Amino acid sequence: MAGVNREADIRMVSNARVGEYVLIHAGFAIEKIEEKDAEETLRLFREIA
Amino acid sequence: MKFVDEFRNRTIAQGIVRKIKEFASFKVNLMEVCGTHTMVIFKQGMKGILPENVNLLSGPGCPVCVTSQEDIDKAINLAKDKNVIITTFGDMVRVPGTNSTLEEEKGNGADVRVIYSPSEALRIARQNPGKKVILLAIGFETTSPLIAASLLDARKEKIENFFIFSTHKLIPPAMEALLKSKEVNIDGFICPGHVSVTIGSNAYKFIAQKYNVPCVITGFEPLDVLQSIYMLLKQIREKKAEVKIEYFRAVRPEGNRIAQELISEAFEVSDVRWRGLGIIPKSGLRLKKEFSDFDAEKVFRPKKEKSKENPDCACGEVLRGVKRPTQCKLYGRICTPEQPYGPCMVSSEGTCAAYYKYG
Numbered sequence: 001m002a003g004v005n006r007e008a009d010i011r012m013v014s015n016a017r018v019g020e021y022v023l024i025h026a027g028f029a030i031e032k033i034e035e036k037d038a039e040e041t042l043r044l045f046r047e048i049a
Numbered sequence: 050m051k052f053v054d055e056f057r058n059r060t061i062a063q064g065i066v067r068k069i070k071e072f073a074s075f076k077v078n079l080m081e082v083c084g085t086h087t088m089v090i091f092k093q094g095m096k097g098i099l100p101e102n103v104n105l106l107s108g109p110g111c112p113v114c115v116t117s118q119e120d121i122d123k124a125i126n127l128a129k130d131k132n133v134i135i136t137t138f139g140d141m142v143r144v145p146g147t148n149s150t151l152e153e154e155k156g157n158g159a160d161v162r163v164i165y166s167p168s169e170a171l172r173i174a175r176q177n178p179g180k181k182v183i184l185l186a187i188g189f190e191t192t193s194p195l196i197a198a199s200l201l202d203a204r205k206e207k208i209e210n211f212f213i214f215s216t217h218k219l220i221p222p223a224m225e226a227l228l229k230s231k232e233v234n235i236d237g238f239i240c241p242g243h244v245s246v247t248i249g250s251n252a253y254k255f256i257a258q259k260y261n262v263p264c265v266i267t268g269f270e271p272l273d274v275l276q277s278i279y280m281l282l283k284q285i286r287e288k289k290a291e292v293k294i295e296y297f298r299a300v301r302p303e304g305n306r307i308a309q310e311l312i313s314e315a316f317e318v319s320d321v322r323w324r325g326l327g328i329i330p331k332s333g334l335r336l337k338k339e340f341s342d343f344d345a346e347k348v349f350r351p352k353k354e355k356s357k358e359n360p361d362c363a364c365g366e367v368l369r370g371v372k373r374p375t376q377c378k379l380y381g382r383i384c385t386p387e388q389p390y391g392p393c394m395v396s397s398e399g400t401c402a403a404y405y406k407y408g
Contacts, residue, residue, distance in 0.1 A: 009168060011198060012307045021052075023246065023299050026138075027166025028195045031246045031305055037298035042055050045272050048279060049064020 056270030065275040066098050072282040073102040078234055079281055080370055082224060083241035084111030084398025085269055091407035093271045103278060106233065106370035107400040109223050109326060110241055112188040113140040114368055114392045114399050117322040118358045120216045121146040121392075123351035124185050127214060128159040130349065134177060135161045136170035137185040140396040143389060147357045167192075167199040174203070174211040183345045186215045191243040193217045193334055194308035197315035200336075200343055214345035215335055218321060220244050221252050222332035228260045233370045237281035239274070240266040242296045247312075249304025250292045257290045268296035315340060324358070324392065325365030364391035367400050374401040374408070381405065 009028045016022050021038075022029035081087055087107045090096065096105060109115050125146045128135045135151065142151040142161060155161040160180070164170050167184060174182035186196045196213060203211040220241060228235060240253055245266040253264045263284035267277040277295045284291060294300050312334065321333025336344045345351070358365070362384070363377035374380045374393065384390040386402055393399040 009166075009195075009198065012194065012305055012311070014307065023243070025191055025243060026195055027168055028198065030191065030194070030243065030308065031299050031301075033298050038052050041268075041273075041295075041298055045058075045061050045065065045276055048068055048276065049061040 053270075056268075056272050058272065062272060062275055065272065065279055069103065069275065069279050069282060070100045072279065072286060073100045076102045076104065077236040077282065077285060078104045078106055079237045079239055079278060080106040080108045080227075080235045081239040081267075081274075082108040082110040082220060083239075083244065084114070084396065084400075085243075086239055086241070086267060086274060087111070087400055087403050088398060089269055089271060089274055091403040094407070095271070095274065099278070103282070106235070107367070107403075108227070108370060109323065109368045110189070110220065110244075111368075111393070111396050111398040111400070112192070112218070113144055113396040114364060115218060115223075115323045115325065116141075116144070116187055116216050116392065117324050118147060118356040119322065119353065122148075122354055122356045123346075124214060125149050125151055125154055126351045126354070127183055127345060127349055128154045128161055130181070132181050133160065133349075134173060134180050134182045135159065135185060136164045136173055136182060137161065138187065139163045140398075141185055141187060143395045144392045145359070145390060147354060167195050168202075171199050171203055171208065171211060174208050178210060181210050181212060183212045183214055183349070186213050186217055189218055189220050189241070189244045190247040190312070193316060194247060194305075194311040197311040200315050200340060201311070203343065204340070209342075212343055212345040212348055213336060214351075215316070216321070217316065217334035218323065219318070219332050219334065221248070221256065222329050223323065223326060224253075224256055225260075226326055226329045226332070227369060228256070228262065230369070235262060235370070236285055238262060238264045239277050239281070240264045240292075242266060242268050242273075242299065245294075245296070245300045245304070247305050247308040250294050250300060250302045252304065253292045257292050261290045263290045264292045266292070266294045266296050266300050268298070323368075325368035359390050362391035364393040364401070367393050374404040377401070
């Protein structure tokens with residue numbers, strides 16, 4: 001997490017692999033975050049602005 | 050930092066606000082359901098940069114705030130048992146019950162511990178076999194799967210001194226209750242991001258279809274919120290009412306199936322009381338019968354007292370979007386984050402706390 005190592009329970013993101021982003025809530029990874037979706041979100045911001 | 054700074058870019062924010070201004074030729078009330086969105090909106094001073102026509106209302110999405118006074122009192126009574134260790138998320142300890150707070154009980158010798166994750170509560174139970182460890186399970190669909198996971202772990206490991214006091218609540222029924230009451234006019238919902246990670250966008254479809262109110266599931270960075278406001282205005286202008294996902298980097302239409310299965314393994318839907326909203330049918334989660342041995346409500350039968358909210362506290366009206374904190378008699382003079390009278394001022398996600406800190 002921002003360069004800090006923290007343990008998280010990953011039972012809810014069975015498809016996450018090492019090196020990928022996950023969303024953490026109260027010590028649990030609750031969803032995988034797709035890098036390409038984050039990029040796409042930024043692209044949509046720029047498109048509107 | 051990657052994927053942080055880009056979501057807070059000032060120039061792009063100004064661009065989206067320009068677009069919002071172009072679209073806001075009529076008055077709209079948009080409700081941000083989630084307390085974390087309330088904090089983002091206030092912290093970034095968004096109310097100051099948005100056009101007057103866009104009125105943002107804070108909704109009932111702060112877990113501590115919507116917990117009923119009865120449940121707060123029960124939690125406080127559970128803490129009085131000398132054999133009990135209460136484990137809870139931070140904000141709960143300072144919420145005033147009818148006669149006391151968990152913090153006060155701690156001062157009187159109760160063992161109340163603040164945890165970050167439900168798995169810590171389970172660890173405390175393992176380390177203290179002679180004590181009964183009760184986890185105060187508050188929160189919405191983001192938190193209930195984690196509580197369920199810890200409960201299933203406890204059963205698997207045959208941990209017999211771990212108990213759950215569930216006051217879990219569901220967000221979509223509360224949104225429906227607000228629309229049904231017609232007390233405030235809501236033209237669009239800024240839907241919670243992390244609740245939606247679990248339940249998915251499909252869970253809001255009935256709101257859009259039945260009540261003709263557009264919904265946009267929103268991330269927690271400043272640009273996410275602005276983009277969602279724009280997306281809502283666009284729908285309202287085009288007279289559409291659909292559920293859109295702005296936060297698609299984390300939210301899927303079907304939600305997180307594993308999380309949903311965890312919830313349904315441990316919990317069943319029940320009618321529960323919300324602060325400010327009364328009893329909403331099918332809006333709560335109680336432990337299933339097969340987990341009765343873990344159910345603090347059944348095992349400890351916490352004393353019911355005549356629970357009373359402070360009559361001058363407007364937290365209930367604030368949660369319904371009917372009153373602004375500044376319209377409360379107590380706000381700012383008597384009720385402050387240092388000396389809170391109601392949960393909306395206690396919680397870091399509470400609307401009154403947001404107003405006080407950034408308003």
